[in-house]
Amino acid sequence: SQQGEEDPQALSIQEGENATMNCSYKTSINNLQWYRQNSGRGLVHLILIRSNEREKHSGRLRVTLDTSKKSSSLLITASRAADTASYFCATAAYGGATNKLIFGTGTLLAVQP
Amino acid sequence: GAVVSQHPSRVICKSGTSVKIECRSLDFQATTMFWYRQFPKKSLMLMATSNEGSKATYEQGVEKDKFLINHASLTLSTLTVTSAHPEDSSFYICSAKDFSRTDTQYFGPGTRLTVL
Numbered sequence: 243s244q245q246g247e248e249d250p251q252a253l254s255i256q257e258g259e260n261a262t263m264n265c266s267y268k269t270s271i272n273n274l275q276w277y278r279q280n281s282g283r284g285l286v287h288l289i290l291i292r293s294n295e296r297e298k299h300s301g302r303l304r305v306t307l308d309t310s311k312k313s314s315s316l317l318i319t320a321s322r323a324a325d326t327a328s329y330f331c332a333t334a335a336y337g338g339a340t341n342k343l344i345f346g347t348g349t350l351l352a353v354q355p
Numbered sequence: 356g357a358v359v360s361q362h363p364s365r366v367i368c369k370s371g372t373s374v375k376i377e378c379r380s381l382d383f384q385a386t387t388m389f390w391y392r393q394f395p396k397k398s399l400m401l402m403a404t405s406n407e408g409s410k411a412t413y414e415q416g417v418e419k420d421k422f423l424i425n426h427a428s429l430t431l432s433t434l435t436v437t438s439a440h441p442e443d444s445s446f447y448i449c450s451a452k453d454f455s456r457t458d459t460q461y462f463g464p465g466t467r468l469t470v471l
């Protein structure tokens with residue numbers, strides 16, 4: 243399977259704490275994206291990091307990418323109860339015109355108020 | 356941001372019937388749309404890539420005669436689950452690639468299919 247792995251599978255923290263999720267993938271990539279999904283809903287795009295980038299910030303989100311280790315991390319700072327959701331990384335491979343995404347297994351984040 | 360809609364959001368059908376799910380890009384043109392399937396508490400699995408005006412490209416293990424995909428216009432792709440069975444019950448999500456922006460896909464809200 244080409245699917246990436248994420249860890250932890252589940253994470254429970256208190257409001258105000260930081261949450262870190264990790265993603266590992268198997269093939270060479272063009273970019274890596276992080277998505278959020280509330281239970282039973284569609285996906286919301288959070289951030290995209292290209293293969294030639296090492297770190298990117300967006301609000302309370304910080305994403306790192308290490309292409310030598312084929313891994314990425316998503317850090318959510320000062321978490322809120324509303325951040326409770328599943329988080330998925332997705333990789334877009336080099337080559338091909340369609341840029342299909344391969345999703346990781348996901349991390350279920352629960353932020354306790 | 357760009358909006359992708361899916362219809363219906365939820366459908367319950369009897370075993371043996373066919374169900375059509377629509378995916379529309381509301382404010383942009385999408386030459387490429389993708390169909391995913393998601394089982395409870397699992398990740399998204401790409402089923403097929405739908406290209407406007409041509410045949411869909413199916414991922415390994417996905418039956419093209421079971422899951423018919425039509426992408427007749429730049430704003431609409433349909434997925435038809437033919438002769439549905441209980442094991443086809445799942446959450447189906449589409450995404451659309453913005454023709455004018457190379458890396459961006461926008462996801463629909465999903466369709467919950469339950470086959471009795």
